[in-house]
Amino acid sequence: MPKLPIYLDYSATTPVDPRVAAKMIPYLTEEFGNPASRSHPFGWKAEQAVEEARAEVAALIGADAKEIVWTSGATESNNLALKGAAHFLRGKGRHLITLSTEHKAVLDVMRELEREGFDVTYLDVAANGLIDQERFVAALRPDTILASVMSVNNEIGVIQDIAALGDICRARGVLFHVDAAQATGKVDIDLSRLKVDLMSLSAHKTYGPKGVGALYVRRKPRVRLEAQIHGGGHERGMRSGTLATHQIVGMGEAFRIARLSMAAENEGIRSLRDRLLTGLSDLDAVTINGDLERRVPHNLNISFNFVEGESLMMSIKDIAVSSGSACTSASLEPSYVLRALGLPDELAHSSIRFTLGRWTTAEEVDFAIKQIKESIGRLREMSPLWEMHQDGIDVNSVQWAATDKPGEHHGL
Amino acid sequence: MGYSEKLLDHYEKPRNVGSFAKDDDSVATGIVGAPACGDVMKLQIKVGKNGVIEDAKFKTYGCGSAIASSSLVTEWIKGKTLDQALEIKNASIATELALPPVKIHCSVLAEDAIKAAVADYRAKHGSGQSTEKSYPMCEPLV
Numbered sequence: 317m318p319k320l321p322i323y324l325d326y327s328a329t330t331p332v333d334p335r336v337a338a339k340m341i342p343y344l345t346e347e348f349g350n351p352a353s354r355s356h357p358f359g360w361k362a363e364q365a366v367e368e369a370r371a372e373v374a375a376l377i378g379a380d381a382k383e384i385v386w387t388s389g390a391t392e393s394n395n396l397a398l399k400g401a402a403h404f405l406r407g408k409g410r411h412l413i414t415l416s417t418e419h420k421a422v423l424d425v426m427r428e429l430e431r432e433g434f435d436v437t438y439l440d441v442a443a444n445g446l447i448d449q450e451r452f453v454a455a456l457r458p459d460t461i462l463a464s465v466m467s468v469n470n471e472i473g474v475i476q477d478i479a480a481l482g483d484i485c486r487a488r489g490v491l492f493h494v495d496a497a498q499a500t501g502k503v504d505i506d507l508s509r510l511k512v513d514l515m516s517l518s519a520h521k522t523y524g525p526k527g528v529g530a531l532y533v534r535r536k537p538r539v540r541l542e543a544q545i546h547g548g549g550h551e552r553g554m555r556s557g558t559l560a561t562h563q564i565v566g567m568g569e570a571f572r573i574a575r576l577s578m579a580a581e582n583e584g585i586r587s588l589r590d591r592l593l594t595g596l597s598d599l600d601a602v603t604i605n606g607d608l609e610r611r612v613p614h615n616l617n618i619s620f621n622f623v624e625g626e627s628l629m630m631s632i633k634d635i636a637v638s639s640g641s642a643c644t645s646a647s648l649e650p651s652y653v654l655r656a657l658g659l660p661d662e663l664a665h666s667s668i669r670f671t672l673g674r675w676t677t678a679e680e681v682d683f684a685i686k687q688i689k690e691s692i693g694r695l696r697e698m699s700p701l702w703e704m705h706q707d708g709i710d711v712n713s714v715q716w717a718a719t720d721k722p723g724e725h726h727g728l
Numbered sequence: 729m730g731y732s733e734k735l736l737d738h739y740e741k742p743r744n745v746g747s748f749a750k751d752d753d754s755v756a757t758g759i760v761g762a763p764a765c766g767d768v769m770k771l772q773i774k775v776g777k778n779g780v781i782e783d784a785k786f787k788t789y790g791c792g793s794a795i796a797s798s799s800l801v802t803e804w805i806k807g808k809t810l811d812q813a814l815e816i817k818n819a820s821i822a823t824e825l826a827l828p829p830v831k832i833h834c835s836v837l838a839e840d841a842i843k844a845a846v847a848d849y850r851a852k853h854g855s856g857q858s859t860e861k862s863y864p865m866c867e868p869l870v
Contacts, residue, residue: 627790700770
């Protein structure tokens with residue numbers, strides 16, 4: 317019997333690796349100096365720790381340490397990248413491109429830029445969650461200044477072809493931003509080869525602490541940003557504010573461990589994910605959401621038809637997962653990512669995201685499979701839709717009294 | 729999101745799950761909601777010759793609050809006349825289960841399921857007008 321509850325929500329956040337926590341603690345108590353203090357050893361030691369961490373973050377993604385700007389997390393990095401670049405390039409053009417399946421930390425920034433007068437194209441993805449390159453090229457305009465595409469999708473784990481999209485952008489003189497919050501430690505990133513200008517990074521998705529992240533800002537060719545936070549001119553003026561030494565040290569150590577262990581770790585996680593998939597695949601009426609091949613090994617997003625996601629999560633209460641069901645949010649709208657794949661609302665309501673990580677065990681996966689199967693059985697026995705399905709009635713052919721017209725209530 | 733003990737009890741041990749025989753003349757069925765909205769409730773009532781609801785069963789596709797709300801109303805309507813059953817309002821369901829504001833629509837759906845089942849019974853037995861229906865849409869009622 318594994319220790320309960322079981323955590324299968326590693327894409328929401330990860331525990332801090334104990335090695336990371338151990339390295340952070342002295343910077344709270346003993347080495348507490350302000351890295352900006354140039355006049356005494358307290359400051360020098362803190363600065364040295366910050367620079368070592370900067371080098372580690374850069375090393376994981378094939379960048380130069382000078383290209384790393386510390387932030388409070390990927391949300392701030394996305395804000396700095398998109399607003400900073402758009403504001404700087406305002407005179408050159410006003411068109412921006414992104415995907416409809418991006419994280420809200422990109423989409424909401426784009427909405428804000430629209431309010432400021434920018435024009436944003438939200439590209440739809442194919443049914444497998446991937447962007448069609450021809451569609452991307454067709455969206456480019458003479459006044460396009462910036463494109464933003466995530467590396468790994470947070471809900472379905474699919475990996476966009478960043479290399480190809482970067483080539484397209486560079487050839488057209490368009491700045492290319494990549495939200496890599498879900499990618500570090502999961503996919504190989506080599507910015508010495510990729511034509512990416514800006515990349516958002518998060519510590520807490522890669523076994524580092526919450527509250528710290530970074531933005532990669534390319535130096536050759538040089539990318540210029542307008543700062544969004546002023547006051548003191550830290551981080552070469554791009555992001556003012558006293559550096560959180562302990563957080564930064566944690567991110568550096570987390571990214572160092574990721575660089576050294578990711579190859580072997582990902583294979584182990586892949587085999588556990590496949591074990592989970594195999595264990596669940598003999599259930600009737602289940603659908604895998606998103607491309608299964610071009611996907612990080614950590615993610616499995618499944619719709620269990622005729623069972624609502626939140627009630628399934630309540631039922632498997634010893635297992636921590638996420639759902640694309642509306643009932644997990646205040647909006648009552650099911651996941652916009654799953655809807656963008658063309659999934660009918662009822663399958664979006666029935667989806668569960670399993671994300672595995674560094675400490676997931678085969679025993680935990682087996683326990684999860686058993687509990688999910690029992691719950692699906694119980695909830696389907698309770699489901700009028702399952703009853704119809706068993707009676708050979710196509711649920712989609714029924715005229716539902718409360719069916720709303722598409723788009724009427726669910727606007728993004 | 730923290731749920732009340734009563735809600736969890738109804739969710740974990742739902743009362744009166746199931747279906748009655750379709751050809752039973754004393755049985756009426758109300759189905760409300762839609763799969764696209766994330767909840768569908770089927771409520772069946774078995775009505776005696778004296779007009780009293782003798783038994784009730786439900787099946788629900790939906791969140792825990794929707795399941796608990798339907799389970800609760802099957803308990804509440806048993807032994808009531810059709811008119812008495814129609815007096816059950818969503819607010820009392822929401823209060824009994826301490827539904828959070830975002831789940832109030834589940835109690836509205838349960839009230840509508842009673843109305844729909846009673847209307848079905850009355851339509852089958854030609855006794856009076858069917859009740860006015862007010863189906864909720866897929867949007868929060870907060």
